[in-house]
Amino acid sequence: MPDFQNTLSFALQQDQNDALAHFKTQFLIPEKEGKPLLYFCGNSLGLQPVSARQALERELLVWQNHGVEGWFEGERPWLSYHSSCKEPLARMVGALASEVCPMNNLTVNLHLMLTSFYQPQGARNKILTVAGDFPSDQYALETHVRSRGLDPAQTILEVKPANGKNTLKTEEILSAIRSHKDSLTLVMMSGLHYYTGQLYDMQRIVQEAHMYNISVGFDLAHAIGNAPLRLHAWGVDFAVWCSYKYLNSGPGGVSGIFIHEKHHAENLSRLAGWWGYDESRRFEMAPGFVPMSGADGWQLSTPTILALAVHRASLAIFEEAGIENLRAKSERLTGFLEFILQEINLKYHNPIKILTPTETAARGCQLSLLVQKDGKMLFDYLVNQGIIGDWREPNCIRLAPVPLYNSFEDVYKVGQEIDRFISALNS
Incomplete structure (x- = not known):
């Protein structure tokens, strides 16, 4: 000590x-x-940056003065506004800028990632997670598995601490991966457990799973902006997070995703939307989805500019600190x-x-x-x-x-x- x-x-x-x-x-x-007040609840909702109001007012003025032309005019046209968050986010999670994208909300993004990375094939159809993970993640896994025509009770495997213990040893997770290596297709779990505060050894989990060609994804809601992350170097396949806890981007603030560059050229299943369409041709409104390169290709809808404005303001503080x-x-x-x-x-x-x-x-x-x-x-x-x-x-x-x-x-x-x-x- x-x-x-x-x-x-x-x-x-x-x-x-x-x-x-x-x-x-x-x-x-x-x-x-x-x-x-003495505020010790940033793990639930981070505090408001002083700069947030000015950031919002700046975009409100663009809306006021330019209307729809705000997408193309002004100091920061909204059309590419999200890209200004990519470099700071990449540094935050240890990634390439092409591997991250601020978008949607966390559970929406988790369903999108499950669509791409949960690929059951015959006996290899199971997902490994940790018992007592955040309820929204549990619900997402349960309903997503059921939508594939599988029984969640048979498909989702939970790792629990040994009797009398409240937290997991890394070896318990690794052992579970080894024990179920022939039936697992995905490990999906939190990077830092919301209830216990335990930060998992994500690098070792990825290394073990990849030995058996098992994909790994993490919910980083309680880890991003809090714990050191090296997602690219660790070889994490995908990750999702929210921005309203340690990232201080406002209640219900914009979420984000990480998709390792090794998957960018793969023809993965995905649920698509027009904002993920090739930006240079987006307004052609042509049939047939052509994704943007990298994580940006998983975007769905028009971004929420006001939420991104607050997000940018907070990320600037992290960049300075x-x-x-x-x-x-x-x-x-x-x-x-x-x-x-x-x-x-x-x-x-x-x-x-x-x-x-x-x-x-x-x-x-x-x-x-x-x-x-x-x-x-x-x-x-x-x-x-x-x-x-x-x-x-x-x-x-x-x-x-x-x-x-x-x-x-x-x-x-x-x-x-x-x-x-x-x-x-x-x-």
């Missing part, structure tokens, strides 16, 4: 030495009764929170179990806390003290110290309030 100290002076010193501290001023911190710098701060912030919670456990006989792995490489910035007694009371108490986290039944509090807008002082204050609540319970 690093040399942390559970003191205000230590927290303030860390903030003083933090080269990223000024980025907090680029976000609008919610307030209650005129007092800024640097994802590696953010990751380094995240490790320190999360480690500090873990240190404080462990001190509380020593003091009060382990009232809190940290569900998220201790190993830095196996987590992002989220810590999931299983509260042994009166967990909902503790959560409500924190809310009343102006601390916004996330409650998950039956007894889990998720706290995410986000490096762009959370400070070491914020973490210290959260620890003080948890200590105060548990002390009162034990008095």
Whole structure:
């Protein structure tokens, strides 16, 4: 454990030495009764960048002044607007610009990817996933498999932690791949589990699956903007994500996809729409789908320019801060929170179990806390003290110290309030 100290002076010193501290001023911190909240819920909805309003107003003015000609006129014509997000996204996920595209919403994109990459053939028709993954992914897999005339109960295989464990060992996933190698055609799972906060070893999972010609896709909703990603180098076949959590692009903000370049020239099955049609000929309105090259060819509909405007504004902040710098701060912030919670456990006989792995490489910035007694009371108490986290039944509090807008002082204050609540319970 690093040399942390559970003191205000230590927290303030860390903030003083933090080269990223000024980025907090680029976000609008919610307030209650005129007092800024301590916001630890970026894993559910990231905060609004100050620049978002200006970005929206810029495009509203284009709409006002140009109308439909905004697609072709102005500083950034809307026709190619999405392309301005591709380079920043590629750097975020470790990809080529041609391999990524901002579009649609996450579950729509997941269905599109399943259409292309889930190709059951005879006995090789099964999909491997992890038990308890985000419900929307579970529903997508279930209904997609059923649409192919297969029984989800027989087709979808779930890997579960060993008895008494809350998180998976990488070897458990690899072993499941090996055990079902003759019946698997796809591994589709989260890259970082929404409930436990566990970051999976995606590289090793891909390596194992590809040994048996099994495709691999990831839902990166909780990983993008949070954990280091090298999708191209790892050989990931496809990935999807949302942008409203750590990417701070607004509620229901535009999603995104990654498709490895090795698949770009393949004649994959796909559900097509006119915005994925060859851009140079799109307005010919000709029959017969001719896709754009790369991930752009999976686009369906006219992009939502206002959503993309906010997305661009947020991505610009990441470009300035640097994802590696953010990751380094995240490790320190999360480690500090873990240190404080462990001190509380020593003091009060382990009232809190940290569900998220201790190993830095196996987590992002989220810590999931299983509260042994009166967990909902503790959560409500924190809310009343102006601390916004996330409650998950039956007894889990998720706290995410986000490096762009959370400070070491914020973490210290959260620890003080948890200590105060548990002390009162034990008095």
